[in-house]
Amino acid sequence: EAGVAQSPRYKIIEKRQSVAFWCNPISGHATLYWYQQILGQGPKLLIQFQNNGVVDDSQLPKDRFSAERLKGVDSTLKIQPAKLEDSAVYLCASSRDSATPSSGNTIYFGEGSWLTVV
Amino acid sequence: DQQVKQNSPSLSVQEGRISILNCDYTNSMFDYFLWYKKYPAEGPTFLISISSIKDKNEDGRFTVFLNKSAKHLSLHIVPSQPGDSAVYFCAASFYGQNFVFGPGTRLSVLP
Numbered sequence: 186e187a188g189v190a191q192s193p194r195y196k197i198i199e200k201r202q203s204v205a206f207w208c209n210p211i212s213g214h215a216t217l218y219w220y221q222q223i224l225g226q227g228p229k230l231l232i233q234f235q236n237n238g239v240v241d242d243s244q245l246p247k248d249r250f251s252a253e254r255l256k257g258v259d260s261t262l263k264i265q266p267a268k269l270e271d272s273a274v275y276l277c278a279s280s281r282d283s284a285t286p287s288s289g290n291t292i293y294f295g296e297g298s299w300l301t302v303v
Numbered sequence: 304d305q306q307v308k309q310n311s312p313s314l315s316v317q318e319g320r321i322s323i324l325n326c327d328y329t330n331s332m333f334d335y336f337l338w339y340k341k342y343p344a345e346g347p348t349f350l351i352s353i354s355s356i357k358d359k360n361e362d363g364r365f366t367v368f369l370n371k372s373a374k375h376l377s378l379h380i381v382p383s384q385p386g387d388s389a390v391y392f393c394a395a396s397f398y399g400q401n402f403v404f405g406p407g408t409r410l411s412v413l414p
Contacts, residue, residue, distance in 0.1 A: 189346075225406070226406050226407075227404035227405050230402065241400070241401065278346075290335065292349075293349060294346035296346045
């Protein structure tokens, strides 16, 4: 079974520029997550999709971050304009179904997209 | 407000000995707990999990213990191996949603 695919792996941009990250979840996984991990901290949820609907985007800085999951499969996360504090690893993850009792529901991560804003 | 805490940023253990990583949580609604391992330049990898209806789950060298009354869980690795050196994240969720991660503990297993 193929894992969660992310691209690009690494990106360096100047502040105020824009960047987009792409994610393809594990086949059959209905739920897709974008996490932000700053060095030395744990992953922080930015947005969670169930199929192509948003379940939780309460921690997404909506003035500069946007995400979409058209057709309920692939997803893109965009940052525009980028700030220095956006330098982090952006992790995409997926799970089978979030709308079930949590026992046995595990999320699987991709390798991450490393963003450096200079 | 940190709902999941890992108070030890780092831990060093001799090869062959037991590694114990601790995690505390504040939200009593959490009903499922997971441990992830992360190597440099890779994404977190699922290691082991436990439901709130259990107090122990074992998988090979890895055992997770849950103490609901204390809102505490721990990961035991026996025996520890150099390849276990990584950052370990504790995570908690409620009804399959809202996976919240701790800040991580860096484990170093010394040969």
